[in-house]
Amino acid sequence: MGTKGAVVGEPPPRSALVTGATGFVGSHLAKRLVRDGWSVHAVVRAACEFPESDEMARVHRYLCDGRVESVIDAVAAAKPDVVFHLASLFIAQHQAADVDRLVESNILFGSQLLEAMAQARVACLVNAGTSWQHFHGPDYDPVNLYAATKQAVTDIIRYYVDACGIRCITLKLFDTYGPDDRRRKLLSLLIQAARTGEPLALSPGEQVMDLIFVEDVVEAFLVASGMLLDGCEPAYQDFAVSGGQRVSLRELVKLCEEIMGARIPVNWGARAYRPREVMVPEWFADGLPGWRPRYSLREGLSRVLLPGAA
Amino acid sequence: MGTKGAVVGEPPPRSALVTGATGFVGSHLAKRLVRDGWSVHAVVRAACEFPESDEMARVHRYLCDGRVESVIDAVAAAKPDVVFHLASLFIAQHQAADVDRLVESNILFGSQLLEAMAQARVACLVNAGTSWQHFHGPDYDPVNLYAATKQAVTDIIRYYVDACGIRCITLKLFDTYGPDDRRRKLLSLLIQAARTGEPLALSPGEQVMDLIFVEDVVEAFLVASGMLLDGCEPAYQDFAVSGGQRVSLRELVKLCEEIMGARIPVNWGARAYRPREVMVPEWFADGLPGWRPRYSLREGLSRVLLPGAA
CATH class of the missing domain: 3.40.50.720 (NAD(P)-binding Rossmann-like Domain)
Known part of the structure; x- marks a missing residue:
């Protein structure tokens, strides 16, 4: 060519x-x-x-x-x-x-x-x-x-x-x-709990996530x-x-339940917060010029939680 | 006790x-x-x-x-x-x-x-x-x-x-x-050159040292x-x-010659400056409270250059 x-x-x-x-x-x-x-x-x-x-x-x-x-x-x-x-x-x-x-x-x-x-x-x-x-x-x-x-x-x-x-x-x-996340992170654990009915032990859940x-x-x-x-x-x-939308862990679980149309069994407070848990992200900084997130949290979560949504 | x-x-x-x-x-x-x-x-x-x-x-x-x-x-x-x-x-x-x-x-x-x-x-x-x-x-x-x-x-x-x-x-x-410096640094090389008469290859020597x-x-x-x-x-x-007294490399060699009462053979300019040579230290900062150097450059150099001066 x-x-x-x-x-x-x-x-x-x-x-x-x-x-x-x-x-x-x-x-x-x-x-x-x-x-x-x-x-x-x-x-x-x-x-x-x-x-x-x-x-x-x-x-x-x-x-x-x-x-x-x-x-x-x-x-x-x-x-x-x-x-x-x-x-x-x-x-x-x-x-x-x-x-x-x-x-x-x-x-x-x-x-x-x-x-x-x-x-x-x-x-x-x-x-x-x-x-x-x-x-x-x-x-x-x-x-x-x-x-x-x-x-x-x-x-x-x-x-x-x-x-x-x-x-x-x-x-x-x-x-x-996002999809194909092999890290043992929260969303994978939530999906697993919803599937198995096995309650997931979490902190009190008031920490705000971005x-x-x-x-x-x-x-x-x-x-x-x-x-x-x-x-x-x-x-x-x-x-x-930054994703630009901040939600507490409790709100996140609620949103996941809504999207999946299923209850996610969680034992709130069964774990302590980490010693240096970020309760509210206090850092705001310049975003990258010419870029902003296109996926709302609901859209992004749907891609992960609803197989075939992508 | x-x-x-x-x-x-x-x-x-x-x-x-x-x-x-x-x-x-x-x-x-x-x-x-x-x-x-x-x-x-x-x-x-x-x-x-x-x-x-x-x-x-x-x-x-x-x-x-x-x-x-x-x-x-x-x-x-x-x-x-x-x-x-x-x-x-x-x-x-x-x-x-x-x-x-x-x-x-x-x-x-x-x-x-x-x-x-x-x-x-x-x-x-x-x-x-x-x-x-x-x-x-x-x-x-x-x-x-x-x-x-x-x-x-x-x-x-x-x-x-x-x-x-x-x-x-x-x-x-x-x-x-100071004394007992086993690093291959300038003063050791100057002493050696004075002793052996073998000229020391140095840069043009205008860089200021602290x-x-x-x-x-x-x-x-x-x-x-x-x-x-x-x-x-x-x-x-x-x-x-900081030692508080800044001298060029050329001035330093002169001072060493004075203290030793001997000529130090140097080939000035036989080496290039380093690519990122600090020509003049541009950084001044707060010194440690309650501390300042007690040794003038002449006193300190005498301890190194004149055996038995300590």
Whole structure:
């Protein structure tokens, strides 16, 4: 296909490298990129199971073994226009034995990735952060060690931005949800409780959540990559990616019951709140320019709760 | 020795755990603490050579093997009043192969130390940072990857401060010097050049340095520990530790020649400046309350350059 055959106004196909492509948001993003005609590469750990689908079969995979050299080789081979860094280890409340894994997954791997980008002169990075870097407001104030590791890797990224010509947008995500979520998170547990009739033990349920549908998150990553490819300034920026609708856990369960037309058995208060539970998200920040969520909570939940609704 | 025998006004002996006790500032600090009557503990890597001296022989040593468990065991056994965290890997200009080591030494080990402090309910931490976290001013702006790892571990520390009741003062050090410096740094090279007559290849030499004598640095660590033990607020603070006298590299060499009464053969300009050379330190910040350097540059250099001057 020569360039003369290109449709006027249609951007040329781009190439992307996705980390965390075996995870929830990462796999949705990788599939979307494939559908949109991108050439998609993924850096994966040897131990990761790669999700099977027609789209995922078209993703080029590079194994990394934990050392910087393997990441350098992968990025040099892929030479993408944009890197989407979504790989991370999420642990809400860590134990002592998790410290090494959190640092290795969330800081060491990110540092290796940036070094590899610098070496290969790959300039554009969209990085996934978390709203939990901001427990009580706009300053750094981590909810948990996971959020602290996300902030720490940002410090490393900023060195590469200053010194090596890399440009980065960090998207700080609120609570993501959507189909094909293999994480053991609330919605899966609610569906299971509704099916089995086995009561689900939850906290008193007054905490307010900011849920964002995965397709909206994927769209935010694409918008951010477009900004970087268009040469946006400054070279480092971050934005909040919020669903825009906040509901308490109790309200969420009610809404799920309505959508499913079924009762969900819950033992409210059978669990305590976490020691540092975010009762009301106190952080509001600039959203990504040119992006806003398209899915209302009801629409998004319907996609998850009603098979065939998509 | 019963408490009745204690001298009025003399504080009781304290116990300290020092990381980096085999390094330059760390070994000076450990020896000073021993001389001042502290019970001194050191966490060391199996591979480290422990400096020999009467004072160092009185330091309790705990081996750590790179995993969090060994650090937890060490801190639990030492149960110090204060932890002085000086261990770090310094690399001015890193190569790709250094990335893993920098993250492991400067972020992973620090994270393990904080987890160990939280577990053992050890609350007071004096942490060594670097002026190079501030290339062009008060905001975070790292000179090199080393400085970025120092900033990153601070974000981890701040989680433990917020969530686990730890209290920390970070001292951001300018360029330290003093006797018994086994690092291959400028002064050692100047002494060697004066002795051998072999010309030393240096940059053009216009960069301005802020040198601080090691005994002044040690005093700053002690003052910071006193503030923490006295319950200073807020729970996280940082301060600059500057020698207060800035000289160009050329002026420094001249001063050394004067003190030694000998010519130091230098090939000025035989090396290029580093890509991100700090030509003039642009960062000025609050110094530690109640502390200021006691050694003029001339006095400090005399201690290094004139054997027997101490």
